[in-house]
Amino acid sequence: MSVPDFLDMYKTLIAKPSISAIDESLDLSNKAVIDVLANWCRDLEFEVEITELTHAPGKYNLLARREPLNSSKNHGGLMLAGHTDTVPFDDARWNSNPFELTEKDNKLFGLGSIDMKGFFAFVITAISQLDRKYQNAPLMILATADEETTMAGAQQVAQHTSLKPKYCVIGEPTDMVPVFTHKGHMSSAIRVTGRSGHSSDPDRGLNAIEVMQQVISRLLHLKEELKNKYSIEHFAVPHPTLNLGHIHGGDNANRICGCCELHIDIRPLPGLSITELEQMLLNAIQPINEQFPGCVDVIALHDPIPAFSGRTDSGLVRLAEKLSKQKAIAVNYCTEAPFLQQLGCETIVMGPGSINQAHQPDEHLDMDKITPSQNVILDLIKKCCFNNEKAS
Structure with missing residues (x-):
């Protein structure tokens, strides 16, 4: 032995x-x-x-x-x-x-x-x-x-x-x-699908980067909501965090951007379920999808923890x-x-x-x-x- x-x-x-x-x-x-x-x-x-x-x-x-x-x-x-x-x-x-x-x-x-x-x-x-x-x-x-x-x-x-x-x-x-x-961990891709076109005529396309700017604005609002609504004093960072970690989109300065993707990281506290958090994320982007139907998708990068x-x-x-x-x-x-x-x-x-x-x-x-x-x-x-x- x-x-x-x-x-x-x-x-x-x-x-x-x-x-x-x-x-x-x-x-x-x-x-x-x-x-x-x-x-x-x-x-x-x-x-x-x-x-x-x-x-x-x-x-x-x-x-x-x-x-x-x-x-x-x-x-x-x-x-x-x-x-x-x-x-x-x-x-x-x-x-x-x-x-x-x-x-x-x-x-x-x-x-x-x-x-x-x-x-x-x-x-x-x-x-x-x-x-x-x-x-x-x-x-x-x-x-x-x-x-x-x-x-x-x-x-x-x-x-x-x-x-x-x-x-x-x-x-x-x-x-x-x-x-x-x-804390837990949830990583998601937010994908905006627009319509590409020549930059000289913006109205003939839908610029995904411009739509993503609205998405980011709403995500930052969600970030503050999480910070203000949930807190556990045991943690050095006592609230859930939301990080905008990676973004890419477009291919040329003279083309209307047809697709833009943002990767985010969220760290929920105990007591904040993954299901609830996923719904909060979908609610945040819902008004944008109402304005531009089917434009914004949320895709899990891995199974949430x-x-x-x-x-x-x-x-x-x-x-x-x-x-x-x-x-x-x-x-x-x-x-x-x-x-x-x-x-x-x-x-x-x-x-x-x-x-x-x-x-x-x-x-x-x-x-x-x-x-x-x-x-x-x-x-x-x-x-x-x-x-x-x-x-x-």
């Missing part, structure tokens, strides 16, 4: 490219990472289930389960969850090979070092230090696909009928600060606060938490590394944080799944 040491696991995980991207030319399978994790889990006497995603062939989830000895109990316990994919990278902005773990200035550099393949090295190292004969509750490791794009992996897991952990900890990089709630809502007084939050010696917080980014929470488990987000490094060139883990983070993860597993006094 042996697994590689911590740094060897880290090196192996970083060396397996598993980029997920909307651009098919960049998108890769995560199977190599899944296979490595599966072998390590089997070495620790876990039963391993590998599932190809229904709507994303070539992408895989791994669910490893280990029950207490001499027990048929298969509900309850702790699930440690993370995603196996990474974002794409800009090679010109990295000072080292993103797929080679590089130690420099007391830091471990590599793509996925904190977001978030490295989390699995922490988890497996911790479990390998515990004596299974003292395990008294189910222990699970979940590794998902495509978190960085569609979250299809977590959404598929949410439909798993026999998976019923009591607790779930998602190891996104929070510097081991427990996160009990976060709902906000994650937890409680500060839950047993898992209180335990995580005690072990980490840090108060649970709310964050503005989103994770797989709202989907995994659907399994009926108390859920938090808490893992090693800083979110400030996520999606950045030269992504790295500060080595000074390894031992403190490892100790919290080890203690968490012991408290949830072992006879704590005898486990190690």
